[in-house]
Amino acid sequence: MALSTYGLKRQKKIAEWETRLRLLHEKYPRLQEIDTLFSQFALELALLEMGKGKLGMGREELTKAQEALAWEKKKLLREYNLPDNIYEIWWDCPACQDTGYVELGKKCQCLLREEASRRWQVSGLSPVQVNQTFANFSLQWYEDAEHYKGILEKALNFAEKISCRQPAGNLLLYGAVGTGKTHLCSAIANYALQAGVGVVYMKVGRLLDLLREHKFKLDKNDLYTGQGLESLYRVELLIMDDLGAENLTDFAREQLLLLLDERINHNLSWVISSNLSPNDIGAIYEDRISDRIMGTAEVLKFTGDSIRIRKMVKQKASP
Template sequence: MDSNCSLCQNRGIIIDADSQLAVPCQCIKQKAVWNRFKQAKLTLRMLNQTFENFNFGYYAKDCFDPVKNISYYESAQIAFQAAKNFTRDFMKNNKIDGLLFSGQVGSGKTFLACCIANALIKENQAVLFSVVPDLLDQIRFTYDSSRQVEYSEQDLVETARQVPLLVLDDLGAHNYTEWAQNKLYSILNYRLNNYLPTVITTNISLAELEQYLGARSTSRIIQMCNPYRLLVDMDIRIVIRKKQSVF
């Protein structure tokens, strides 16, 4: 983000033309928003993943969910509306049920979770976006005395427990050790008991979650999140790459 402001020359205030009073410059608000995005751990690519940029064109109208017997397009519409409704309702009352977006790799789950995070951050809401394997690695790093880290295991776990909205991305088919299962359970159980919503994305079905996470965490997720499924006939990332290679 550009650190040089042509309006205030980085002083942070400008003189209002009408009142002739000193008022905060627009850049202060922009920097505050940018800092909230950084604190949420959203990457640069994720910043463009908004409701306005969600593309229903990737979801086929002639392919059908064998379980619900609705088209991939209709499933995407339902999940999209659920995400928008969640964002709206969170602004009114942040003690609401979370969301679970499931679907194969490249079906738009993370994009939809980012839509929620970006919309709420712009409204000054506290959000932590955490990729599950990365979060577990960060916790493990705190055990290594040879590494210099600015945070402790308690800092990481307590932040994930207590942040008003936690997004757990890629809670997928990984080889979760008993240690990893216990860490995730600790976070999920705290959030459930304190009515703190969580948005989760996973590439495994709700029925398969217990195999990877264990019964305790799976039970909490079922209790705290409303499930939605995104389906595509081809990985969206591959579709985008093929389109780019044509030009």
């Protein structure tokens, strides 16, 4: 994907450069003469090396003539208000000349940046979530700050292991609405994405819609790209937000169980966030689902009331 994009970009840049030089020569014929003469003299110098000179000029004379041409060209460029790099190919990235590689097998910064931006694109994080990190997860809103410090440490530990491709297990974050679960999910996702890990974040409701669409759609090809089905099963880290908010049907239960089993069997981690307690999950979903979750996940309990409400109260109270 990246390579073909780069190949196309290079072709375009080279075509643009050729057109630019042609137009330049049409507009300023003297520049064309200079360029032609310069090339002739360069060729003659090479022929002289082999004892086959044709113009009857010596080495020194040729070199001097070339210097004079270069000087005149520089003067003309200034006179015509043309930039010094008018003769160069205008690469987007001069470091790799838009190849994406600085040397064999070594990716350029521009390609690394593009790959990162693509990872974020397919991750499904909203623009707000992209800015939710461990660094800006503020403890000041929590009554039980010590408890949340512990949660933060465990979540960071999980994100670090995922980023080093070590077995990290799974996480269940549960607690009341507005206690910061989604922020922490985003922080884990952003941390892993930064490290080059593939992440998909999805609300459980959307995830089940996708599975349903897949089941009833004959043309399945479009589901196997981007945020499609394949990525749910195979992405390195799957974050399922808001378990319990979806329409619960037998189909949903069955699909969720399949997905969890498949990921557990392939040692692929997931994070689930829910307003439901583990007991509720057991009661609402079937036991097999809560067994899979409780049997493989570390449980982080988000205590207290909604910090969203507390923030609003504080804003209203202050002048």
